[in-house]
Amino acid sequence: MAHIVILGAGLGGMPMAYELKPLLGAGDRITVVSNTSTFHFVPSNPWVAVNWRKRDAIELEVGPCLERKGIAFDGTGAKRLHPERNQVELGDGRMLDYDFLVIATGPKLAFDEIEGLGPTGYTQSVCHVDHAITAGQAWDKFVSAPGPIVVGAAQGASCFGPAYEFAFIMDTDLRRRKIRDRVPMTFVTPEPYIGHLGLSGVGDSKTMIESALRNRHIKWICNAKILKVEDGTMHVAEHDENGAIKKQHELPFAYSMVLPAFKGIDAVYGIEGLTNPRGFILIDEHQRNPKFKNVYAIGVCVAIPPVEVTPVPTGAPKTGYMIESMVNATAHNIKEQLLGREPSAKATWNAICLADFGDSGIAFVALPQIPPRNVNWFAEGKWVHLAKIAFEKYFMRKMKKGTSEPIYEKYILKTLGIMKLKGK
Helix, strand or coil: CCEEEEECCCCCHHHHHHHHHHHCCCCCEEEEECCCCEEECHHHHHHHCCCCCCHHHCEEEHHHHHHCCCCEEECCCEEEEECCCCEEEECCCCEEECCEEEECCCCEECHHHCECCCCCCCCECCCCHHHHHHHHHHHHHHHHCCCCEEEEECCCCCCCHHHHHHHHHHHHHHHHCCCHHHCCEEEECCCCCCCCCCCCCCCCHHHHHHHHHHHCCEEEECCEEEEEEECCEEEEEEECCCCCEEEEEEEECCEEEEECCEECCCCCCCCCCCECCCCCECCCCCCECCCCCCEEECHHHECCCCCCCCCCCCCCCCCHHHHHHHHHHHHHHHHHHHCCCCCCCCCCCCEEEEEECCCCEEEEEEECCCCCCCEEEEEECHHHHHHHHHHHHHHHHHHHHCCCCCHHHHHHHHHHHHHHHCCC
């Protein structure tokens, strides 16, 4: 009889619990540990930040959903992992023993690495629903007294899609309010070029996203490193292709949203053999830690090297479809270990994404994520906006139901296949 503990109840942890449960024996049990009692659909946070969504539309209580599936839940969170003892030290000091551990915590948001960055500083965030709520309150104040906007991502960031999304969503909202002409907007990114996305580009992403920015009168600065943020001013160093500073910018803003770099959470940070220097979990091709053979990791907390070296540091994104593939491989590998066999399942690590622009959107498929690729496809259209709205509702229904089906594979690949066949 095995006890499997899953750290995290987000886009990785909840599907992990649902998919693993049917594969276990009658005496095996699962406990999900999280520092919050709710799950929220992170991709919808940009909509929350302009008040297009209410919190309750993208959030649900974790405990009842898991309980219906016979899965235990502990909302005290993890204070420290002790893998040499097969124990998790919980937030209230209790020790939780495990036979297998799946780390699905997501990242710690490294706002502290740049002075003045983040919700406790002078910029907003859409990384968490709490941040998005705060950003929405600031947005209400901003539209009553509009001015310049600075939006983008900080050096070391690995998730660029939401930054582009939020820039275009703000543009759409401002046009609907008929005040877009009063809001100069600048996109700041460490990417070496627009549309790099931490993936060395996907299809014609550079040309298409540049065109979308131009059409919406959004200026941009690439190879950008944010030096510090003051109240109403962002200090940015623009670098050349060799990494040398080319130009210094002082960008005024009345509203700003910047995605931070990520690092590992405090509960795992600095554990020798478990994490890299940034605190991300080291894994082999089977999602298993090389030192602690009963510890697996999935999602954003996983250590993945950058696709390529860039003048200003960028990371590789972990999209929902990729996380789902990690979940599937991990579930089957734990089952194999329980049966006394060595793990054999491998995640595909493909990148598939729907990015909303407010009234249109972009979709891309990179199979595999690291070039050269078998599939390198990128498209734009209103159908992406509609597809993402539908997917949000579909995903939340599946989370409430507790499905063990591959949600992204069934929905997004079907949608993209239909659109590609139609030539869109």
